[in-house]
Amino acid sequence: MATLPEGIQLSKINPKFLHSNSTSHVWAFGAFAELIDNAYDPDVGASSLIIDMQKVGTMQCLIIVDNGAGMDKEKLIKMLSFGYCDKGIYNRRESYKPVGLYGNGFKSGSMRLGKDALVFSRCEKSACIGFLSQTYLEAIGADSVIVPILEYSLPDLKRNKDRQCLNNLEAILQYSEFKSEASLKEELNSLKSSVTGTKIFIFNLNRLQSGVGELDFQSDRKDIRCPDPYMADTTNLDCRPLEDTPEYKRSLREYCSILYLRPRMKIIIRGHPVKSKYISKMLYQTEDHQYKPSWMGRNDKPIKIKIGFSCATDCNENYGLMLYHKNRLMRAFERVGYQKQANERGVGVIGVVELDFITPTHNKQDFDRNDHFNSIMSALAGKLNAYWNSKKETQNNDVGKLPDWTWAQCSNCLMWRRLPPGTDGDSLPKHWFCHMNKDAQYNRCFEDEEPDAPADTPRRRRAINKRNKDRLSEVR
Amino acid sequence: MATLPEGIQLSKINPKFLHSNSTSHVWAFGAFAELIDNAYDPDVGASSLIIDMQKVGTMQCLIIVDNGAGMDKEKLIKMLSFGYCDKGIYNRRESYKPVGLYGNGFKSGSMRLGKDALVFSRCEKSACIGFLSQTYLEAIGADSVIVPILEYSLPDLKRNKDRQCLNNLEAILQYSEFKSEASLKEELNSLKSSVTGTKIFIFNLNRLQSGVGELDFQSDRKDIRCPDPYMADTTNLDCRPLEDTPEYKRSLREYCSILYLRPRMKIIIRGHPVKSKYISKMLYQTEDHQYKPSWMGRNDKPIKIKIGFSCATDCNENYGLMLYHKNRLMRAFERVGYQKQANERGVGVIGVVELDFITPTHNKQDFDRNDHFNSIMSALAGKLNAYWNSKKETQNNDVGKLPDWTWAQCSNCLMWRRLPPGTDGDSLPKHWFCHMNKDAQYNRCFEDEEPDAPADTPRRRRAINKRNKDRLSEVR
Numbered sequence: 001m002a003t004l005p006e007g008i009q010l011s012k013i014n015p016k017f018l019h020s021n022s023t024s025h026v027w028a029f030g031a032f033a034e035l036i037d038n039a040y041d042p043d044v045g046a047s048s049l050i051i052d053m054q055k056v057g058t059m060q061c062l063i064i065v066d067n068g069a070g071m072d073k074e075k076l077i078k079m080l081s082f083g084y085c086d087k088g089i090y091n092r093r094e095s096y097k098p099v100g101l102y103g104n105g106f107k108s109g110s111m112r113l114g115k116d117a118l119v120f121s122r123c124e125k126s127a128c129i130g131f132l133s134q135t136y137l138e139a140i141g142a143d144s145v146i147v148p149i150l151e152y153s154l155p156d157l158k159r160n161k162d163r164q165c166l167n168n169l170e171a172i173l174q175y176s177e178f179k180s181e182a183s184l185k186e187e188l189n190s191l192k193s194s195v196t197g198t199k200i201f202i203f204n205l206n207r208l209q210s211g212v213g214e215l216d217f218q219s220d221r222k223d224i225r226c227p228d229p230y231m232a233d234t235t236n237l238d239c240r241p242l243e244d245t246p247e248y249k250r251s252l253r254e255y256c257s258i259l260y261l262r263p264r265m266k267i268i269i270r271g272h273p274v275k276s277k278y279i280s281k282m283l284y285q286t287e288d289h290q291y292k293p294s295w296m297g298r299n300d301k302p303i304k305i306k307i308g309f310s311c312a313t314d315c316n317e318n319y320g321l322m323l324y325h326k327n328r329l330m331r332a333f334e335r336v337g338y339q340k341q342a343n344e345r346g347v348g349v350i351g352v353v354e355l356d357f358i359t360p361t362h363n364k365q366d367f368d369r370n371d372h373f374n375s376i377m378s379a380l381a382g383k384l385n386a387y388w389n390s391k392k393e394t395q396n397n398d399v400g401k402l403p404d405w406t407w408a409q410c411s412n413c414l415m416w417r418r419l420p421p422g423t424d425g426d427s428l429p430k431h432w433f434c435h436m437n438k439d440a441q442y443n444r445c446f447e448d449e450e451p452d453a454p455a456d457t458p459r460r461r462r463a464i465n466k467r468n469k470d471r472l473s474e475v476r
Numbered sequence: 477m478a479t480l481p482e483g484i485q486l487s488k489i490n491p492k493f494l495h496s497n498s499t500s501h502v503w504a505f506g507a508f509a510e511l512i513d514n515a516y517d518p519d520v521g522a523s524s525l526i527i528d529m530q531k532v533g534t535m536q537c538l539i540i541v542d543n544g545a546g547m548d549k550e551k552l553i554k555m556l557s558f559g560y561c562d563k564g565i566y567n568r569r570e571s572y573k574p575v576g577l578y579g580n581g582f583k584s585g586s587m588r589l590g591k592d593a594l595v596f597s598r599c600e601k602s603a604c605i606g607f608l609s610q611t612y613l614e615a616i617g618a619d620s621v622i623v624p625i626l627e628y629s630l631p632d633l634k635r636n637k638d639r640q641c642l643n644n645l646e647a648i649l650q651y652s653e654f655k656s657e658a659s660l661k662e663e664l665n666s667l668k669s670s671v672t673g674t675k676i677f678i679f680n681l682n683r684l685q686s687g688v689g690e691l692d693f694q695s696d697r698k699d700i701r702c703p704d705p706y707m708a709d710t711t712n713l714d715c716r717p718l719e720d721t722p723e724y725k726r727s728l729r730e731y732c733s734i735l736y737l738r739p740r741m742k743i744i745i746r747g748h749p750v751k752s753k754y755i756s757k758m759l760y761q762t763e764d765h766q767y768k769p770s771w772m773g774r775n776d777k778p779i780k781i782k783i784g785f786s787c788a789t790d791c792n793e794n795y796g797l798m799l800y801h802k803n804r805l806m807r808a809f810e811r812v813g814y815q816k817q818a819n820e821r822g823v824g825v826i827g828v829v830e831l832d833f834i835t836p837t838h839n840k841q842d843f844d845r846n847d848h849f850n851s852i853m854s855a856l857a858g859k860l861n862a863y864w865n866s867k868k869e870t871q872n873n874d875v876g877k878l879p880d881w882t883w884a885q886c887s888n889c890l891m892w893r894r895l896p897p898g899t900d901g902d903s904l905p906k907h908w909f910c911h912m913n914k915d916a917q918y919n920r921c922f923e924d925e926e927p928d929a930p931a932d933t934p935r936r937r938r939a940i941n942k943r944n945k946d947r948l949s950e951v952r
Contacts, residue, residue, distance in 0.1 A: 007640025008647065009553055011608075011621040013487055017559025020578035024500055024838040026845060077485055082558075083493025102496035132487075145487035164483025171484065208846075210771075295686075341818075362500040362838070369502060370684075 015137035022112035034109030044068030067194035070123030115204035136175035280352040283308025337381035413445035491613035498588035510585030520544030543670035546599030591680035612651035759784025813857035889921035
């Protein structure tokens with residue numbers, strides 16, 4: 001950058017801003033999503049992410065570990081600062097767009113979940129530790145946010161011995177749960193297994209007004225649950241009966257299973273991998289629609305919509321529109337059209353749409369509700385109603401819905417492969433790999449994913465109907 | 477503060493964060509509300525606020541001028557930094573609580589409305605100018621947010637002549653629409669009329685995707701309108717007919733008229749004062765209810781709810797709960813209970829509630845929807861339904877609704893005074909003053925406002941009914 005003119009004030013950040021800034025995430029899982037996005041985005045490009053609870057000393061901490069590219073000191077400082085986002089330049093493939101755009105995800109996400117975050121990162125050239133801590137800043141009475149940082153050389157984890165560096169170390173040892181430099185180095189060494197990667201500890205986890213920890217690690221040892229998902233509408237006494245809060249709002253595992261439209265990264269919660277749901281490929285009687293609003297440019301691609309019936313066992317509760325932005329979930333099960341009425345119309349119908357050109361809200365849990373968004377939603381409501389009206393024989397029929405195609409995810413490359421008609425999804429092994437695919441065109445990990453399922457031709461329709469009938473008779 | 481340990485990195489702010497941070501305000505008027513709150517809050521304590529459009533050079537700017545306490549250089553730096561909020565210490569009266577709490581209102585509000593903000597402020601001891609400008613920061617390629625600031629001594633507006641000060645001046649003259657120091661000083665002098673005060677210019681106003689300016693200054697020369705209020709629900713095709721967007725979402729004048737539960741500050745939009753609406757005192761058949769949720773502490777005061785019928789001409793559209801936080805509107809006309817059904821039940825009923833102990837969302841346009849909030853909303857829905865059921869004779873009766881009491885606002889002290897029964901509100905002069913009140917207990921400006929209207933006793937009820945009948949016969 002150009003040299004700054006001398007004597008002009010720097011805008012500062014008060015330590016209290018760390019909390020203010022995090023209040024944008026009302027829902028705790030929205031904060032998790034920010035941290036998951038950071039690992040997912042192409043600048044880090046992790047293929048696996050671990051979310052777990054770990055005790056450090058006597059304190060319960062949240063840990064988030066990815067095997068991505070890691071950060072050097074310069075990148076770590078940006079991560080601990082506000083608004084530095086150069087994810088755009090890592091966008092090599094058109095289909096792999098970064099979710100991050102505001103340069104605020106780590107700050108708002110981590111500080112929403114707890115008071116303090118300690119970041120260990122190992123990139124190709126160095127290993128670093130950074131400390132964003134409200135506890136520390138309060139204790140020293142800081143009037144600006146400062147972030148202790150340590151940098152170690154590789155492979156032997158040596159650091160500078162000067163006083164300045166020592167000040168950073170002392171701050172971390174005094175105010176984090178790590179009480180010796182050896183224990184810090186141990187964490188850096190643990191990242192060696194994936195060559196590069198980042199491990200985030202979040203301490204002093206947020207508590208509810210009642211004093212109970214906000215995250216529930218007890219009810220399900222394989223999950224992290226959010227007993228208070230902050231989103232119930234308790235004022236709707238008489239309309240369509242108030243459903244229970246959908247499971248994805250309470251279960252991190254469930255939320256992660258639908259967080260990305262095309263899952264690319266293995267997420268492991270408390271030791272058990274999340275089985276991701278490829279929602280748009282799990283529908284019954286899928287139809288592909290296109291829609292081009294009048295305000296779209298001549299060269300813009302029309303919006304693609306997949307509509308079908310949910311095959312899930314909870315299809316009477318979880319239905320509506322799934323709205324994604326650059327592969328990331330923004331709104332789930334958004335009821336539209338008939339589905340807002342107090343009757344059975346529209347029940348079970350799911351629409352899947354990706355709206356990359358509409359701006360997400362500040363906390364990335366919704367879209368800005370501008371005129372473009374509104375016109376799209378209105379059109380989608382109409383399409384969903386029309387779909388329902390055209391499917392008289394399937395309406396209110398609770399049994400016999402099976403996905404039009406069976407898809408399997410490769411445990412190695414994480415790509416989804418469409419299996420030949422007649423393949424029984426339940427018969428697949430727990431760990432499935434591309435080379436098991438009988439379709440020779442898509443049986444190697446380096447092959448791209450099939451662009452999309454073929455259109456619903458009458459011939460295919462008949463094949464599916466036959467298969468479904470066969471399956472049904474098996475079930476009965 | 478304590479001396480900071482040497483060599484620890486400062487967390488920085490990228491210029492792009494100014495935009496990111498402002499995206500929290502989806503609705504433009506939500507950004508106005510932040511700037512209005514700043515003038516309203518007790519640390520500034522303005523009694524009047526001017527919002528207008530002004531041309532500077534050839535550019536249309538938004539101006540916001542208050543006659544409050546003004547800022548010295550130190551306070552101005554805090555206003556241009558993030559998270560500095562010490563409004564709590566100015567809280568002299570229990571009933572006058574500051575709305576601000578996040579130390580982010582000016583930044584998120586001004587940068588939502590335009591790219592650049594120039595602040596002129598005059599306090600008792602000095603006059604200052606501060607410049608928060610995305611245009612400037614982009615032009616110089618800054619990698620952190622820096623804020624040019626000038627400080628002038630009073631009364632003769634002298635400043636330091638050194639190079640550093642000159643750098644600040646040059647930045648402002650080069651990148652703002654003010655091209656000479658004389659024109660800057662002119663603005664500082666214009667604040668002399670109110671002794672102290674602050675004037676904010678917002679340049680390069682936000683434009684819609686279509687390229688049109690977001691704010692409409694043309695349709696109504698006495699108002700600022702927002703043609704795209706970003707909030708319509710276009711997916712509800714068949715439920716209770718989709719109402720037009722309520723006027724307060726489109727008209728700044730209308731929004732300002734309900735922005736504070738107990739208005740204290742005169743707001744003048746484009747030369748014409750806003751006639752504030754004291755909603756809780758403009759209802760027909762008002763009932764006072766109290767409610768104490770089980771989770772409230774023994775010493776906590778119960779929640780007070782006023783329920784009544786709207787007397788407004790638009791009462792068939794604008795009804796529901798008015799939810800305030802520390803006197804400031806958070807949600808308007810929130811439909812609950814019966815009002816969510818596709819029938820006539822609950823139409824026209826308004827409930828007014830102040831929930832100081834529930835945390836507002838990041839953009840102060842809603843409450844955090846936690847378990848406490850949800851339990852309150854559920855109880856309020858029940859109360860509103862019960863009120864409706866008890867008012868069989870008033871339901872669906874469009875004529876004859878007049879407020880239970882007539883109130884007048886003093887043009888001098890802005891306090892509201894209840895007028896004796898039988899006073900005709902329409903007969904009051906345009907500028908009404910406390911000394912015109914026939915009630916000797918409340919006919920001087922230094923008297924506090926009446927704590928609350930007396931309970932609805934049978935005797936009072938009869939008096940009101942008689943008055944309403946008289947009025948009705950006049951109307952017919």
